[in-house]
Amino acid sequence: MVTTPEHSQEPTWLVIIRLLRWHKPGGRLILMIPALWAVFLAGNGKPPLPLVAVIVLGTLATSGAGCIVNDLWDIDIDPHVERTRDRPLASRALSIKVGIVVAIVAMACAAILALYLNRLSFWLCVASVPVILLYPGAKRVFPVPQLVLSIAWGFGVLISWSAVTQNLSDATWLLWGATVFWTLGFDTLYAMSDRADDLRVGVNSSALFFGNYAPTAIGIFFAGTVCFLSWLGFLIHLHLAFWISLAFASVAWFWQYLRLTQKDLPHPAYGQMFTQNVWIGFIVLAGMILGSL
Numbered sequence: 001m002v003t004t005p006e007h008s009q010e011p012t013w014l015v016i017i018r019l020l021r022w023h024k025p026g027g028r029l030i031l032m033i034p035a036l037w038a039v040f041l042a043g044n045g046k047p048p049l050p051l052v053a054v055i056v057l058g059t060l061a062t063s064g065a066g067c068i069v070n071d072l073w074d075i076d077i078d079p080h081v082e083r084t085r086d087r088p089l090a091s092r093a094l095s096i097k098v099g100i101v102v103a104i105v106a107m108a109c110a111a112i113l114a115l116y117l118n119r120l121s122f123w124l125c126v127a128s129v130p131v132i133l134l135y136p137g138a139k140r141v142f143p144v145p146q147l148v149l150s151i152a153w154g155f156g157v158l159i160s161w162s163a164v165t166q167n168l169s170d171a172t173w174l175l176w177g178a179t180v181f182w183t184l185g186f187d188t189l190y191a192m193s194d195r196a197d198d199l200r201v202g203v204n205s206s207a208l209f210f211g212n213y214a215p216t217a218i219g220i221f222f223a224g225t226v227c228f229l230s231w232l233g234f235l236i237h238l239h240l241a242f243w244i245s246l247a248f249a250s251v252a253w254f255w256q257y258l259r260l261t262q263k264d265l266p267h268p269a270y271g272q273m274f275t276q277n278v279w280i281g282f283i284v285l286a287g288m289i290l291g292s293l
Helices: 012-020 025-042 049-073 096-114 119-141 145-165 170-201 206-235 240-260 268-292
Strands: none
Touching: 012 049, 012 096, 025 049, 025 145, 025 170, 025 268, 049 096, 049 119, 049 145, 096 119, 119 145, 145 170, 145 206, 170 206, 170 240, 170 268, 206 240, 240 268
16 A cells, blocks of 8 residues: 555555556547547548557557656656646655556557557557657757657557558648647647746746747647648548538637637646647547548
C-alpha cells in the first residue's frame, strides 16, 4: 500500500495507473485520435478490426510510457508546480526505480504490438522512440517544445496509415500536417494554464513563447488544421458527412479562439477547452468514417 496525504492508503496498482495517466483518459484519447483518423481514412472507413485494436492498445502503452519518461525528466520540477505536484514520482508515492521498470514494461508492450505491423510501420515505430524520449528535455532548451510533441503525435498518423497501405502518400502528409497544427493548437492552449509555474521554474512552452499573442497563435494553428483537413477531403473525395463534421469543428475552434481573447478567463477554462478538443477530434473521426463509405 502507498500512503500520501492526498491518496491515503491507495493501492500500489492504482498509483501505477496514475503514473501511466490512465485515470485521465482525455490525454490518452487525444493521442489516439490522429492514429484512428489515419487507419480509418487509409482503410476507406473499414480497416481490419484487429489492426484497429493493435493501434488502440499501442497508443495506450506508448502514451503511458511517454508520461512516465516525462515525469522522470521533471522529478525535481513537478513538486513545485500546482498541477503536477501530486503525481506519483513527484510526491514520492513511487520510487524512481519503479517508474523506470513500469516505463520499460509499457515500451515492451508497445514493441510487441508493433511486431504485428508491416516493416515500414515497424520502423516508423522505432523512429518515434527518440522523439518521445527527448520531448520532455526539449522544454529546457527549445523555445517551442510543443512542436516536438506535435511531431511525436504525427508519428501516430504515419504508423497507422502505413499499417494499412504499406506506403505513405500525399494524403498521409496532409493528415500529418493537420495533426501537427491541431496538436500545436490544443497543447499551447493547455500550456496557458501553466504559464506562471513554467516561468517560475524556468522551462519553456509555446504559451510563454507567444506571450500575449498566444490566442492568435492558437487561432492560426486551428485554422491550419482546417486548411489541411479540407485539402485532404478534396484530395481523397470524402463525402458530405466529413464536411459537416469539419464545419462543426471549425465553429468550435473559432469559439475557443474567441474565448481565449477574453480578459480574466477563469483558470479551469483551459482544461475544459482541452477536453472539448477530444470530443471535437472524435466528431471529425466520425465524419471521416461516414465520409469514406
